[in-house]
Amino acid sequence: MNDSFLKNLHRCFDHAALQARVDEAAVRKLCDEALKYHFHSVAINPCWVKYTRMLLEKPETCICSVAGFPLGASRTDIKVKEAIKAASDGAHELDMVANIGWLVSDRFPQVEEETRQVREALPYNIVLKVIIEAGELTEQQQLAATRAAINAGAQFVKTGTGFLGNVTIKQVKTLYRVAQGQIQIKAAGGIRTLDQSLALLQAGAARLGSSRSVQIMEELRARENLDS
Amino acid sequence: MNDSFLKNLHRCFDHAALQARVDEAAVRKLCDEALKYHFHSVAINPCWVKYTRMLLEKPETCICSVAGFPLGASRTDIKVKEAIKAASDGAHELDMVANIGWLVSDRFPQVEEETRQVREALPYNIVLKVIIEAGELTEQQQLAATRAAINAGAQFVKTGTGFLGNVTIKQVKTLYRVAQGQIQIKAAGGIRTLDQSLALLQAGAARLGSSRSVQIMEELRARENLDS
Numbered sequence: 001m002n003d004s005f006l007k008n009l010h011r012c013f014d015h016a017a018l019q020a021r022v023d024e025a026a027v028r029k030l031c032d033e034a035l036k037y038h039f040h041s042v043a044i045n046p047c048w049v050k051y052t053r054m055l056l057e058k059p060e061t062c063i064c065s066v067a068g069f070p071l072g073a074s075r076t077d078i079k080v081k082e083a084i085k086a087a088s089d090g091a092h093e094l095d096m097v098a099n100i101g102w103l104v105s106d107r108f109p110q111v112e113e114e115t116r117q118v119r120e121a122l123p124y125n126i127v128l129k130v131i132i133e134a135g136e137l138t139e140q141q142q143l144a145a146t147r148a149a150i151n152a153g154a155q156f157v158k159t160g161t162g163f164l165g166n167v168t169i170k171q172v173k174t175l176y177r178v179a180q181g182q183i184q185i186k187a188a189g190g191i192r193t194l195d196q197s198l199a200l201l202q203a204g205a206a207r208l209g210s211s212r213s214v215q216i217m218e219e220l221r222a223r224e225n226l227d228s
Numbered sequence: 229m230n231d232s233f234l235k236n237l238h239r240c241f242d243h244a245a246l247q248a249r250v251d252e253a254a255v256r257k258l259c260d261e262a263l264k265y266h267f268h269s270v271a272i273n274p275c276w277v278k279y280t281r282m283l284l285e286k287p288e289t290c291i292c293s294v295a296g297f298p299l300g301a302s303r304t305d306i307k308v309k310e311a312i313k314a315a316s317d318g319a320h321e322l323d324m325v326a327n328i329g330w331l332v333s334d335r336f337p338q339v340e341e342e343t344r345q346v347r348e349a350l351p352y353n354i355v356l357k358v359i360i361e362a363g364e365l366t367e368q369q370q371l372a373a374t375r376a377a378i379n380a381g382a383q384f385v386k387t388g389t390g391f392l393g394n395v396t397i398k399q400v401k402t403l404y405r406v407a408q409g410q411i412q413i414k415a416a417g418g419i420r421t422l423d424q425s426l427a428l429l430q431a432g433a434a435r436l437g438s439s440r441s442v443q444i445m446e447e448l449r450a451r452e453n454l455d456s
Contacts, residue, residue, distance in 0.1 A: 073246075073275050102251070
């Protein structure tokens with residue numbers, strides 16, 4: 001991994017605070033950290049998008065919100081509505097949770113159709129990520145879910161919500177195999193260390209979702225100081 | 229606890245399958261069990277309400293769905309929309325999650341106003357329960373949250389979603405103290421045994437949410453067989 005790669009590591013992070021008890025103070029802290037470390041985005045729940053937009057004027061920090069989060073078991077029209085509202089509140093990216101019940105019962109055309117409805121409802125310049133909760137799926141199901149996301153026009157397939165177990169290198173490699181440049185991969189769930197982050201990126205992830213982004217960047221800084 | 233109380237224990241249960249990976253087969257199993265044991269309701273995510281309605285013709289088994297579940301961090305208008313859709317899909321009861329970020333930062337008027345909006349959007353005969361995630365709150369916050377639910381016209385205050393820790397006897401007693409007959413209490417989160425169920429009911433709960441309702445009823449049956 002070369003120097004320029006490490007130099008831009010911060011731009012791989014969606015800096016996340018998605019727990020139920022996040023309040024205004026937590027959102028302010030998240031945004032302060034994102035500005036300080038120049039993370040790609042802050043990832044927050046729908047009720048905080050407008051407030052976050054007020055705090056983040058700098059265009060270099062995106063706002064990432066969610067739909068059907070974290071269970072994916074809401075109605076399709078509600079996911080569509082959440083997507084539209086997130087965009088109009090100021091989000092630049094949307095992480096929607098696919099219907100996991102459909103995925104585990106091999107209903108990929110339904111997942112594709114739902115994703116397409118969300119994609120078509122969003123402005124073209126909003127990045128759509130589809131969360132497939134890979135830990136709940138067989139490898140075949142992970143491949144088919146990724147294909148559904150590609151067919152529906154999503155920009156990313158995301159391994160998980162972080163609420164149902166941790167991402168693995170194997171999951172990222174599986175999604176990367178079928179992605180073939182047609183979709184990017186976001187890894188999320190239990191990303192806590194620098195080595196883990198680098199391994200996920202080397203396996204094919206283009207984006208990392210983590211609530212530990214600050215600690216990971218500090219780990220990198222400490223390592224660079226040792227090396228110099 | 230007298231005999232007639234135990235004889236009607238099954239009517240205290242909202243028999244729940246709220247995990248992300250619930251599929252049609254899981255919903256069918258849930259409904260079969262609810263019919264067999266005559267539970268008060270089945271509790272399911274929004275995408276399954278219509279299907280459940282098809283399966284459950286008997287009016288003695290209610291359908292309970294959710295809004296803003298399980299984080300409570302969606303926009304108010306989305307919770308309202310989810311409530312309306314759940315009712316029109318056939319739900320009889322709605323468990324909405326309050327905004328936990330507002331509760332932990334003492335914004336009770338906002339919680340009350342949001343709950344009122346959902347209450348006013350629902351048909352009058354639909355039972356509304358407000359989930360306050362008591363484990364995340366101080367005792368004072370639990371009391372204030374219950375008052376907000378009462379003021380907004382909700383029928384139940386519910387201890388938690390089950391996704392963030394288990395209900396305690398102390399929580400139920402706290403809510404019961406402030407309820408004073410103006411609101412009922414639903415206990416939920418890690419309810420697994422008969423003794424635990426009975427203790428929660430004795431502490432003041434009128435309803436129990438559990439995915440183990442069948443095991444609990446079988447425990448009761450085994451105990452009755454021993455006694456007879």
